[in-house]
Amino acid sequence: MTDKDVLFEIKGLEKSFGNLKVLKGIDEKICKGEVVVVIGPSGSGKSTFIRCLNLLEQPTGGQIIFEGEDITAKGFDVNKHREKVGMVFQQFNLFNNLSVIDNLCVPLINVKKMGEAEAKEAAMKLLHRVGLEDKANAFPSQLSGGQKQRIAIVRAMAMGPDVMLFDEPTSALDPEMVGEVLQVIKELADEGTTMVVVTHEMGFAQKVGTRVLFMDQGYIMEQGDPKSIFENPQNERTKDFLSKVINVI
Amino acid sequence: MNMMTIFMNYYKYFLRGTRTTIVVALIVVVLGCCLGCIISLLRLSKFKPFSEFAKLYITIIRGTPMLVQLYIVYFQLDFLPYPKMTIWGMALERVMPCVIALSMNSAAYVAEIIRSGIQAVDSGQMEAARSCGMTYGQAMKLIILPQAIKNILPAIGNEFVTMVKETSILMYLGVADLMYNNNLVVTATYSPLYCYYISAIIYLILNIILGKGVSMFEVRMKKSDR
Numbered sequence A: 001m002t003d004k005d006v007l008f009e010i011k012g013l014e015k016s017f018g019n020l021k022v023l024k025g026i027d028e029k030i031c032k033g034e035v036v037v038v039i040g041p042s043g044s045g046k047s048t049f050i051r052c053l054n055l056l057e058q059p060t061g062g063q064i065i066f067e068g069e070d071i072t073a074k075g076f077d078v079n080k081h082r083e084k085v086g087m088v089f090q091q092f093n094l095f096n097n098l099s100v101i102d103n104l105c106v107p108l109i110n111v112k113k114m115g116e117a118e119a120k121e122a123a124m125k126l127l128h129r130v131g132l133e134d135k136a137n138a139f140p141s142q143l144s145g146g147q148k149q150r151i152a153i154v155r156a157m158a159m160g161p162d163v164m165l166f167d168e169p170t171s172a173l174d175p176e177m178v179g180e181v182l183q184v185i186k187e188l189a190d191e192g193t194t195m196v197v198v199t200h201e202m203g204f205a206q207k208v209g210t211r212v213l214f215m216d217q218g219y220i221m222e223q224g225d226p227k228s229i230f231e232n233p234q235n236e237r238t239k240d241f242l243s244k245v246i247n248v249i
Numbered sequence B: 001m002n003m004m005t006i007f008m009n010y011y012k013y014f015l016r017g018t019r020t021t022i023v024v025a026l027i028v029v030v031l032g033c034c035l036g037c038i039i040s041l042l043r044l045s046k047f048k049p050f051s052e053f054a055k056l057y058i059t060i061i062r063g064t065p066m067l068v069q070l071y072i073v074y075f076q077l078d079f080l081p082y083p084k085m086t087i088w089g090m091a092l093e094r095v096m097p098c099v100i101a102l103s104m105n106s107a108a109y110v111a112e113i114i115r116s117g118i119q120a121v122d123s124g125q126m127e128a129a130r131s132c133g134m135t136y137g138q139a140m141k142l143i144i145l146p147q148a149i150k151n152i153l154p155a156i157g158n159e160f161v162t163m164v165k166e167t168s169i170l171m172y173l174g175v176a177d178l179m180y181n182n183n184l185v186v187t188a189t190y191s192p193l194y195c196y197y198i199s200a201i202i203y204l205i206l207n208i209i210l211g212k213g214v215s216m217f218e219v220r221m222k223k224s225d226r
Protein backbone atom coordinates (compact mmCIF):
# COMPACT_ATOMS: atom_id res chain seq x y z
CA MET A 1 0.00 0.00 0.00
CA THR A 2 1.22 3.46 -0.90
CA ASP A 3 0.81 6.52 1.28
CA LYS A 4 -1.80 7.82 -1.13
CA ASP A 5 -4.18 5.07 -0.11
CA VAL A 6 -4.04 5.92 3.58
CA LEU A 7 -7.28 7.60 4.65
CA PHE A 8 -6.80 7.84 8.39
CA GLU A 9 -3.44 7.84 10.02
CA ILE A 10 -3.86 7.72 13.77
CA LYS A 11 -0.83 8.44 15.94
CA GLY A 12 -0.79 7.99 19.70
CA LEU A 13 -4.46 8.88 20.00
CA GLU A 14 -5.58 9.55 23.56
CA LYS A 15 -8.92 10.56 25.01
CA SER A 16 -9.80 11.25 28.63
CA PHE A 17 -13.10 12.24 30.20
CA GLY A 18 -11.96 14.16 33.25
CA ASN A 19 -9.76 11.75 35.15
CA LEU A 20 -10.96 8.73 33.24
CA LYS A 21 -8.51 7.78 30.52
CA VAL A 22 -10.50 5.91 27.89
CA LEU A 23 -8.08 5.80 24.93
CA LYS A 24 -4.50 5.32 26.02
CA GLY A 25 -2.50 5.63 22.83
CA ILE A 26 -3.82 4.20 19.60
CA ASP A 27 -1.71 3.87 16.47
CA GLU A 28 -3.51 2.74 13.38
CA LYS A 29 -3.75 3.28 9.66
CA ILE A 30 -6.99 2.92 7.77
CA CYS A 31 -6.74 2.70 4.00
CA LYS A 32 -9.15 3.31 1.16
CA GLY A 33 -11.41 0.35 0.44
CA GLU A 34 -10.89 -1.31 3.80
CA VAL A 35 -13.73 -2.59 5.92
CA VAL A 36 -12.30 -2.33 9.40
CA VAL A 37 -14.31 -4.10 12.06
CA VAL A 38 -13.75 -3.07 15.67
CA ILE A 39 -14.62 -5.59 18.35
CA GLY A 40 -14.00 -5.70 22.08
CA PRO A 41 -15.69 -5.84 25.46
CA SER A 42 -18.11 -3.18 26.68
CA GLY A 43 -16.38 -0.06 27.97
CA SER A 44 -13.16 -0.76 26.10
CA GLY A 45 -13.40 2.54 24.20
CA LYS A 46 -14.73 1.40 20.82
CA SER A 47 -17.36 4.12 20.58
CA THR A 48 -14.97 6.75 21.85
CA PHE A 49 -12.43 5.69 19.22
CA ILE A 50 -14.86 5.84 16.30
CA ARG A 51 -16.33 9.13 17.54
CA CYS A 52 -12.86 10.67 17.59
CA LEU A 53 -12.61 9.95 13.87
CA ASN A 54 -15.30 12.52 13.07
CA LEU A 55 -14.48 14.70 16.07
CA LEU A 56 -17.72 14.08 17.93
CA GLU A 57 -15.16 13.57 20.66
CA GLN A 58 -12.19 15.91 20.72
CA PRO A 59 -9.01 13.87 21.27
CA THR A 60 -6.98 14.89 24.30
CA GLY A 61 -3.70 13.60 22.92
CA GLY A 62 -2.05 12.36 19.74
CA GLN A 63 -2.90 13.10 16.15
CA ILE A 64 -5.36 12.00 13.51
CA ILE A 65 -4.31 12.65 9.94
CA PHE A 66 -7.14 12.42 7.42
CA GLU A 67 -6.28 12.60 3.73
CA GLY A 68 -3.00 14.22 4.64
CA GLU A 69 -4.49 16.85 6.95
CA ASP A 70 -4.21 16.93 10.74
CA ILE A 71 -7.81 17.08 11.90
CA THR A 72 -6.78 17.67 15.51
CA ALA A 73 -4.97 20.89 14.59
CA LYS A 74 -6.32 24.22 15.85
CA GLY A 75 -8.52 26.04 13.36
CA PHE A 76 -9.37 22.89 11.44
CA ASP A 77 -12.75 23.06 9.68
CA VAL A 78 -14.72 20.39 11.54
CA ASN A 79 -17.83 20.76 9.40
CA LYS A 80 -15.99 20.21 6.13
CA HIS A 81 -14.43 17.09 7.63
CA ARG A 82 -17.76 15.69 8.72
CA GLU A 83 -19.15 16.03 5.21
CA LYS A 84 -16.53 13.50 4.18
CA VAL A 85 -17.15 11.14 7.06
CA GLY A 86 -20.59 9.52 7.28
CA MET A 87 -21.74 8.35 10.69
CA VAL A 88 -24.40 5.80 11.61
CA PHE A 89 -25.47 5.49 15.24
CA GLN A 90 -26.78 2.66 17.34
CA GLN A 91 -29.92 4.70 18.10
CA PHE A 92 -30.47 5.67 14.41
CA ASN A 93 -30.94 9.35 15.31
CA LEU A 94 -33.21 10.18 12.41
CA PHE A 95 -34.40 13.78 12.68
CA ASN A 96 -37.75 13.35 14.42
CA ASN A 97 -39.18 16.63 13.18
CA LEU A 98 -38.59 15.79 9.53
CA SER A 99 -40.17 13.32 7.13
CA VAL A 100 -38.00 10.56 5.73
CA ILE A 101 -37.36 12.40 2.49
CA ASP A 102 -36.47 15.59 4.38
CA ASN A 103 -34.09 13.65 6.60
CA LEU A 104 -32.08 13.16 3.45
CA CYS A 105 -32.84 16.45 1.72
CA VAL A 106 -32.28 18.94 4.55
CA PRO A 107 -28.56 18.16 4.92
CA LEU A 108 -28.15 18.05 1.13
CA ILE A 109 -29.78 21.45 0.72
CA ASN A 110 -28.20 23.15 3.73
CA VAL A 111 -24.75 21.58 3.78
CA LYS A 112 -24.15 20.51 0.20
CA LYS A 113 -26.04 23.57 -1.08
CA MET A 114 -27.99 21.44 -3.54
CA GLY A 115 -31.13 22.74 -5.21
CA GLU A 116 -34.39 21.39 -3.86
CA ALA A 117 -35.33 19.38 -6.95
CA GLU A 118 -31.86 17.94 -7.28
CA ALA A 119 -31.77 16.95 -3.62
CA LYS A 120 -35.18 15.31 -3.85
CA GLU A 121 -34.11 13.29 -6.86
CA ALA A 122 -30.92 12.13 -5.18
CA ALA A 123 -32.84 11.25 -2.04
CA MET A 124 -35.48 9.24 -3.88
CA LYS A 125 -32.77 7.29 -5.69
CA LEU A 126 -31.18 6.34 -2.39
CA LEU A 127 -34.51 5.43 -0.80
CA HIS A 128 -35.21 3.24 -3.80
CA ARG A 129 -31.91 1.51 -3.22
CA VAL A 130 -32.94 0.37 0.23
CA GLY A 131 -36.50 -0.35 -0.90
CA LEU A 132 -38.11 2.41 1.13
CA GLU A 133 -39.28 4.92 -1.44
CA ASP A 134 -42.87 4.31 -0.34
CA LYS A 135 -41.91 5.67 3.10
CA ALA A 136 -40.66 8.99 1.71
CA ASN A 137 -43.39 10.99 3.40
CA ALA A 138 -43.58 9.00 6.62
CA PHE A 139 -42.15 10.32 9.87
CA PRO A 140 -39.46 8.43 11.83
CA SER A 141 -41.89 7.46 14.60
CA GLN A 142 -43.94 5.51 12.04
CA LEU A 143 -41.05 3.26 11.03
CA SER A 144 -39.60 0.05 12.38
CA GLY A 145 -36.07 0.03 13.77
CA GLY A 146 -34.71 -1.72 10.71
CA GLN A 147 -36.32 0.82 8.40
CA LYS A 148 -34.98 3.70 10.49
CA GLN A 149 -31.46 2.34 10.38
CA ARG A 150 -31.55 1.75 6.62
CA ILE A 151 -32.64 5.35 6.18
CA ALA A 152 -29.94 6.56 8.56
CA ILE A 153 -27.41 4.72 6.41
CA VAL A 154 -28.56 6.28 3.14
CA ARG A 155 -28.79 9.68 4.82
CA ALA A 156 -25.09 9.42 5.59
CA MET A 157 -24.33 8.02 2.14
CA ALA A 158 -26.20 10.89 0.48
CA MET A 159 -23.43 13.28 1.48
CA GLY A 160 -21.04 11.28 -0.67
CA PRO A 161 -18.57 10.57 2.15
CA ASP A 162 -15.08 9.14 1.69
CA VAL A 163 -15.56 6.82 4.65
CA MET A 164 -18.50 5.53 6.67
CA LEU A 165 -18.41 4.99 10.43
CA PHE A 166 -20.88 2.60 12.06
CA ASP A 167 -21.21 2.42 15.85
CA GLU A 168 -23.05 -0.80 16.66
CA PRO A 169 -25.60 -0.27 13.88
CA THR A 170 -27.63 -3.36 14.77
CA SER A 171 -27.44 -3.41 18.57
CA ALA A 172 -30.71 -1.57 19.11
CA LEU A 173 -32.65 -3.72 16.63
CA ASP A 174 -35.01 -6.60 17.17
CA PRO A 175 -33.29 -9.78 15.99
CA GLU A 176 -35.46 -10.20 12.92
CA MET A 177 -34.37 -6.80 11.61
CA VAL A 178 -30.63 -7.25 12.02
CA GLY A 179 -30.32 -9.08 8.70
CA GLU A 180 -31.85 -6.37 6.52
CA VAL A 181 -29.51 -3.73 7.96
CA LEU A 182 -26.39 -5.89 7.71
CA GLN A 183 -27.37 -6.63 4.11
CA VAL A 184 -27.32 -2.93 3.25
CA ILE A 185 -23.94 -2.49 4.94
CA LYS A 186 -22.59 -5.53 3.12
CA GLU A 187 -23.72 -4.13 -0.23
CA LEU A 188 -21.90 -0.88 0.49
CA ALA A 189 -18.80 -2.85 1.42
CA ASP A 190 -19.04 -4.89 -1.78
CA GLU A 191 -19.10 -1.64 -3.77
CA GLY A 192 -15.79 -0.69 -2.20
CA THR A 193 -17.00 1.82 0.39
CA THR A 194 -14.36 2.39 3.04
CA MET A 195 -15.83 1.76 6.45
CA VAL A 196 -15.12 1.36 10.12
CA VAL A 197 -17.71 -0.77 11.89
CA VAL A 198 -18.01 -1.31 15.62
CA THR A 199 -20.10 -4.42 16.05
CA HIS A 200 -20.94 -7.42 18.19
CA GLU A 201 -22.02 -9.40 15.11
CA MET A 202 -19.09 -11.76 14.86
CA GLY A 203 -20.48 -13.54 11.80
CA PHE A 204 -20.69 -10.24 9.98
CA ALA A 205 -17.18 -9.32 11.12
CA GLN A 206 -15.77 -12.52 9.66
CA LYS A 207 -17.68 -12.37 6.41
CA VAL A 208 -17.52 -8.68 5.52
CA GLY A 209 -14.50 -7.34 7.38
CA THR A 210 -11.18 -7.04 5.60
CA ARG A 211 -9.45 -6.36 8.90
CA VAL A 212 -10.40 -6.77 12.54
CA LEU A 213 -9.24 -4.61 15.45
CA PHE A 214 -9.63 -6.01 18.92
CA MET A 215 -9.84 -3.26 21.52
CA ASP A 216 -9.53 -3.63 25.26
CA GLN A 217 -8.91 -1.13 28.04
CA GLY A 218 -8.18 1.74 25.70
CA TYR A 219 -5.68 -0.05 23.49
CA ILE A 220 -5.86 -1.96 20.25
CA MET A 221 -4.64 -5.26 21.65
CA GLU A 222 -4.55 -7.19 18.44
CA GLN A 223 -5.35 -6.68 14.81
CA GLY A 224 -5.25 -8.70 11.65
CA ASP A 225 -7.36 -10.25 8.94
CA PRO A 226 -10.61 -11.83 10.15
CA LYS A 227 -9.42 -15.38 9.56
CA SER A 228 -6.34 -15.11 11.74
CA ILE A 229 -8.09 -13.16 14.49
CA PHE A 230 -11.04 -15.51 14.76
CA GLU A 231 -9.29 -18.79 14.12
CA ASN A 232 -5.92 -18.16 15.57
CA PRO A 233 -5.89 -15.26 18.04
CA GLN A 234 -2.50 -14.56 19.64
CA ASN A 235 -3.41 -12.26 22.52
CA GLU A 236 -4.78 -13.83 25.71
CA ARG A 237 -7.48 -11.17 26.03
CA THR A 238 -8.61 -11.69 22.46
CA LYS A 239 -8.89 -15.43 23.06
CA ASP A 240 -10.79 -14.82 26.26
CA PHE A 241 -13.17 -12.34 24.61
CA LEU A 242 -13.81 -14.50 21.55
CA SER A 243 -14.47 -17.59 23.63
CA LYS A 244 -17.11 -15.62 25.52
CA VAL A 245 -18.90 -14.12 22.54
CA ILE A 246 -18.71 -17.08 20.18
CA ASN A 247 -19.64 -19.90 22.51
CA VAL A 248 -22.51 -18.12 24.18
CA ILE A 249 -24.92 -21.02 23.99
CA MET B 1 -75.29 44.24 50.55
CA ASN B 2 -74.86 40.90 48.91
CA MET B 3 -72.23 39.99 46.36
CA MET B 4 -74.45 40.56 43.34
CA THR B 5 -75.41 44.09 44.39
CA ILE B 6 -71.82 44.98 45.12
CA PHE B 7 -70.82 43.80 41.66
CA MET B 8 -73.75 45.59 40.00
CA ASN B 9 -72.91 48.85 41.76
CA TYR B 10 -69.17 48.73 41.39
CA TYR B 11 -68.59 46.60 38.29
CA LYS B 12 -66.90 49.53 36.58
CA TYR B 13 -64.10 49.40 39.14
CA PHE B 14 -63.66 45.69 38.77
CA LEU B 15 -63.64 45.80 34.98
CA ARG B 16 -61.28 48.76 34.84
CA GLY B 17 -58.93 46.88 37.15
CA THR B 18 -59.27 43.74 35.06
CA ARG B 19 -58.31 45.66 31.94
CA THR B 20 -55.15 46.93 33.62
CA THR B 21 -54.33 43.44 34.82
CA ILE B 22 -54.72 41.95 31.33
CA VAL B 23 -52.79 44.72 29.59
CA VAL B 24 -49.90 44.54 32.04
CA ALA B 25 -49.82 40.73 31.93
CA LEU B 26 -49.73 40.78 28.13
CA ILE B 27 -46.90 43.29 27.97
CA VAL B 28 -44.98 41.42 30.65
CA VAL B 29 -45.30 38.08 28.89
CA VAL B 30 -44.10 39.51 25.58
CA LEU B 31 -41.16 41.36 27.17
CA GLY B 32 -40.44 38.41 29.46
CA CYS B 33 -40.27 36.06 26.48
CA CYS B 34 -37.89 38.31 24.56
CA LEU B 35 -35.64 38.82 27.57
CA GLY B 36 -35.99 35.13 28.46
CA CYS B 37 -34.77 34.11 25.01
CA ILE B 38 -31.69 36.26 25.45
CA ILE B 39 -31.01 34.89 28.95
CA SER B 40 -31.42 31.30 27.73
CA LEU B 41 -28.97 31.97 24.90
CA LEU B 42 -26.49 33.27 27.46
CA ARG B 43 -27.24 30.29 29.68
CA LEU B 44 -26.53 27.82 26.86
CA SER B 45 -23.47 29.72 25.67
CA LYS B 46 -20.14 27.93 25.72
CA PHE B 47 -18.54 31.20 26.83
CA LYS B 48 -18.28 30.78 30.63
CA PRO B 49 -18.85 34.42 31.75
CA PHE B 50 -22.13 34.49 29.76
CA SER B 51 -23.48 31.22 31.10
CA GLU B 52 -22.37 32.01 34.66
CA PHE B 53 -24.05 35.40 34.51
CA ALA B 54 -27.27 33.80 33.27
CA LYS B 55 -27.11 31.16 35.99
CA LEU B 56 -26.61 33.83 38.66
CA TYR B 57 -29.47 35.90 37.27
CA ILE B 58 -31.83 32.94 37.30
CA THR B 59 -30.77 31.92 40.81
CA ILE B 60 -31.34 35.41 42.19
CA ILE B 61 -34.70 35.89 40.54
CA ARG B 62 -35.99 32.49 41.55
CA GLY B 63 -34.58 32.79 45.04
CA THR B 64 -36.17 36.08 46.08
CA PRO B 65 -39.81 37.10 46.51
CA MET B 66 -41.46 38.91 43.65
CA LEU B 67 -42.54 41.75 45.93
CA VAL B 68 -38.97 42.39 47.07
CA GLN B 69 -37.84 42.45 43.45
CA LEU B 70 -40.58 44.93 42.64
CA TYR B 71 -39.51 47.35 45.36
CA ILE B 72 -35.84 47.02 44.50
CA VAL B 73 -36.53 47.80 40.85
CA TYR B 74 -38.81 50.67 41.83
CA PHE B 75 -36.28 52.35 44.10
CA GLN B 76 -33.15 51.37 42.21
CA LEU B 77 -34.43 52.69 38.90
CA ASP B 78 -36.05 55.85 40.25
CA PHE B 79 -33.58 57.93 38.24
CA LEU B 80 -35.15 56.78 34.96
CA PRO B 81 -37.11 59.54 33.22
CA TYR B 82 -40.46 57.75 33.09
CA PRO B 83 -42.97 59.77 31.05
CA LYS B 84 -45.41 61.62 33.27
CA MET B 85 -48.42 60.25 31.48
CA THR B 86 -51.53 58.31 32.31
CA ILE B 87 -52.96 55.72 29.94
CA TRP B 88 -56.27 54.00 30.80
CA GLY B 89 -55.89 55.18 34.36
CA MET B 90 -52.38 53.76 34.61
CA ALA B 91 -49.72 56.23 35.67
CA LEU B 92 -46.67 55.26 33.60
CA GLU B 93 -44.36 56.38 36.39
CA ARG B 94 -45.71 53.55 38.46
CA VAL B 95 -46.65 50.98 35.85
CA MET B 96 -43.31 50.96 34.09
CA PRO B 97 -41.22 49.88 37.07
CA CYS B 98 -43.80 47.13 37.61
CA VAL B 99 -43.54 46.01 34.01
CA ILE B 100 -39.76 46.01 34.24
CA ALA B 101 -39.73 44.03 37.49
CA LEU B 102 -42.32 41.49 36.35
CA SER B 103 -40.63 41.07 32.96
CA MET B 104 -37.27 40.52 34.59
CA ASN B 105 -38.89 37.94 36.84
CA SER B 106 -40.75 36.24 34.01
CA ALA B 107 -37.59 36.19 31.89
CA ALA B 108 -35.80 33.99 34.41
CA TYR B 109 -38.60 31.42 34.32
CA VAL B 110 -38.94 31.60 30.54
CA ALA B 111 -35.18 31.11 30.19
CA GLU B 112 -35.40 27.96 32.27
CA ILE B 113 -38.37 26.76 30.22
CA ILE B 114 -36.44 27.28 26.99
CA ARG B 115 -33.28 25.67 28.35
CA SER B 116 -35.06 22.58 29.63
CA GLY B 117 -37.09 22.40 26.40
CA ILE B 118 -33.90 22.35 24.36
CA GLN B 119 -32.14 19.92 26.67
CA ALA B 120 -35.13 17.58 26.58
CA VAL B 121 -34.39 16.98 22.89
CA ASP B 122 -32.36 13.78 22.62
CA SER B 123 -28.66 14.60 22.34
CA GLY B 124 -28.42 12.12 19.44
CA GLN B 125 -30.31 14.62 17.29
CA MET B 126 -27.56 17.21 17.65
CA GLU B 127 -24.86 14.58 17.09
CA ALA B 128 -26.55 13.34 13.93
CA ALA B 129 -27.00 16.86 12.62
CA ARG B 130 -23.38 17.76 13.29
CA SER B 131 -22.25 14.47 11.75
CA CYS B 132 -23.96 15.49 8.50
CA GLY B 133 -21.72 18.55 8.47
CA MET B 134 -24.27 21.06 9.77
CA THR B 135 -22.93 23.96 11.81
CA TYR B 136 -24.14 24.35 15.39
CA GLY B 137 -26.43 27.15 14.23
CA GLN B 138 -27.92 25.11 11.40
CA ALA B 139 -28.47 22.13 13.68
CA MET B 140 -30.23 24.36 16.21
CA LYS B 141 -32.43 26.06 13.63
CA LEU B 142 -33.31 23.06 11.47
CA ILE B 143 -33.39 20.16 13.94
CA ILE B 144 -33.29 21.07 17.63
CA LEU B 145 -35.52 24.15 17.97
CA PRO B 146 -38.40 22.74 15.89
CA GLN B 147 -38.49 19.83 18.33
CA ALA B 148 -37.89 21.92 21.44
CA ILE B 149 -40.68 24.35 20.58
CA LYS B 150 -43.22 21.61 21.24
CA ASN B 151 -42.04 21.40 24.84
CA ILE B 152 -41.55 25.13 25.20
CA LEU B 153 -44.74 26.76 23.97
CA PRO B 154 -47.22 25.02 26.30
CA ALA B 155 -44.98 25.83 29.28
CA ILE B 156 -44.86 29.47 28.18
CA GLY B 157 -48.66 29.41 28.14
CA ASN B 158 -48.59 28.33 31.77
CA GLU B 159 -46.14 31.11 32.53
CA PHE B 160 -48.74 33.50 31.11
CA VAL B 161 -51.31 32.13 33.56
CA THR B 162 -48.85 32.62 36.41
CA MET B 163 -48.17 36.19 35.33
CA VAL B 164 -51.86 37.10 35.35
CA LYS B 165 -51.92 36.14 39.01
CA GLU B 166 -48.56 37.74 39.81
CA THR B 167 -49.75 41.11 38.54
CA SER B 168 -51.81 41.36 41.72
CA ILE B 169 -48.74 42.80 43.41
CA LEU B 170 -49.05 45.88 41.20
CA MET B 171 -51.31 47.46 43.77
CA TYR B 172 -48.38 47.81 46.15
CA LEU B 173 -47.08 50.56 43.89
CA GLY B 174 -50.53 52.08 43.58
CA VAL B 175 -51.20 50.82 40.08
CA ALA B 176 -54.92 50.55 39.51
CA ASP B 177 -55.07 46.85 38.72
CA LEU B 178 -57.84 44.49 39.75
CA MET B 179 -56.62 44.18 43.37
CA TYR B 180 -56.22 47.93 43.72
CA ASN B 181 -59.76 48.55 42.51
CA ASN B 182 -60.94 45.71 44.70
CA ASN B 183 -59.60 47.59 47.72
CA LEU B 184 -61.37 50.78 46.67
CA VAL B 185 -64.63 48.88 46.64
CA VAL B 186 -63.81 47.33 50.02
CA THR B 187 -63.41 50.81 51.48
CA ALA B 188 -66.65 51.95 49.95
CA THR B 189 -68.77 48.96 50.95
CA TYR B 190 -67.13 47.56 54.09
CA SER B 191 -67.67 44.08 52.59
CA PRO B 192 -64.14 42.77 52.10
CA LEU B 193 -65.08 39.12 51.88
CA TYR B 194 -67.54 39.58 49.00
CA CYS B 195 -65.13 41.86 47.17
CA TYR B 196 -62.36 39.30 47.40
CA TYR B 197 -64.75 36.64 46.18
CA ILE B 198 -65.59 38.75 43.14
CA SER B 199 -61.90 39.36 42.39
CA ALA B 200 -61.10 35.71 42.85
CA ILE B 201 -63.84 34.78 40.38
CA ILE B 202 -62.53 37.27 37.85
CA TYR B 203 -58.96 35.93 38.12
CA LEU B 204 -60.34 32.43 37.89
CA ILE B 205 -62.35 33.19 34.74
CA LEU B 206 -59.35 34.86 33.11
CA ASN B 207 -57.14 31.90 33.82
CA ILE B 208 -59.70 29.27 32.86
CA ILE B 209 -60.04 30.96 29.48
CA LEU B 210 -56.27 31.20 29.16
CA GLY B 211 -55.82 27.60 30.26
CA LYS B 212 -58.34 26.47 27.64
CA GLY B 213 -56.38 28.38 25.02
CA VAL B 214 -53.15 26.77 26.15
CA SER B 215 -54.54 23.24 26.09
CA MET B 216 -56.15 23.75 22.68
CA PHE B 217 -52.76 24.84 21.51
CA GLU B 218 -51.14 21.79 23.07
CA VAL B 219 -53.55 19.49 21.25
CA ARG B 220 -52.66 21.13 17.96
CA MET B 221 -48.96 20.76 18.74
CA LYS B 222 -49.44 17.09 19.56
CA LYS B 223 -51.20 16.54 16.24
CA SER B 224 -48.23 17.78 14.28
CA ASP B 225 -45.95 15.70 16.47
CA ARG B 226 -45.21 12.31 15.00
Ligand SMILES: Nc1ncnc2c1ncn2[C@@H]1O[C@H](COP(=O)(O)OP(=O)(O)OP(=O)(O)O)[C@@H](O)[C@H]1O
Residues within 6 Å of the ligand: A017, A020, A022, A040, A041, A042, A043, A044, A045, A046, A047, A048, A049
Ligand atom coordinates in the same frame (compact mmCIF):
# COMPACT_ATOMS: atom_id res chain seq x y z
N1 LIG C 1 -19.07 11.53 27.49
C1 LIG C 1 -18.48 10.74 28.41
N2 LIG C 1 -18.19 11.21 29.63
C2 LIG C 1 -17.59 10.43 30.57
N3 LIG C 1 -17.26 9.15 30.37
C3 LIG C 1 -17.51 8.61 29.16
C4 LIG C 1 -18.15 9.38 28.12
N4 LIG C 1 -18.29 8.58 27.04
C5 LIG C 1 -17.77 7.38 27.39
N5 LIG C 1 -17.30 7.39 28.65
C6 LIG C 1 -16.65 6.27 29.35
O1 LIG C 1 -15.61 5.80 28.55
C7 LIG C 1 -15.50 4.39 28.62
C8 LIG C 1 -15.53 3.80 27.25
O2 LIG C 1 -16.77 4.06 26.65
P1 LIG C 1 -17.14 3.63 25.19
O3 LIG C 1 -18.55 4.05 24.96
O4 LIG C 1 -16.12 4.13 24.24
O5 LIG C 1 -17.06 2.03 25.29
P2 LIG C 1 -17.53 0.97 24.21
O6 LIG C 1 -16.34 0.13 23.96
O7 LIG C 1 -18.16 1.63 23.07
O8 LIG C 1 -18.59 0.11 25.03
P3 LIG C 1 -19.97 -0.52 24.52
O9 LIG C 1 -19.64 -1.81 23.85
O10 LIG C 1 -20.72 -0.73 25.79
O11 LIG C 1 -20.62 0.47 23.62
C9 LIG C 1 -16.64 3.93 29.52
O12 LIG C 1 -16.11 3.68 30.79
C10 LIG C 1 -17.57 5.10 29.55
O13 LIG C 1 -18.22 5.17 30.78
Ligand SMILES: [Mg+2]
Residues within 6 Å of the ligand: A046, A047, A048, A167, A168
Ligand atom coordinates in the same frame (compact mmCIF):
# COMPACT_ATOMS: atom_id res chain seq x y z
MG1 LIG D 1 -20.17 1.79 22.31
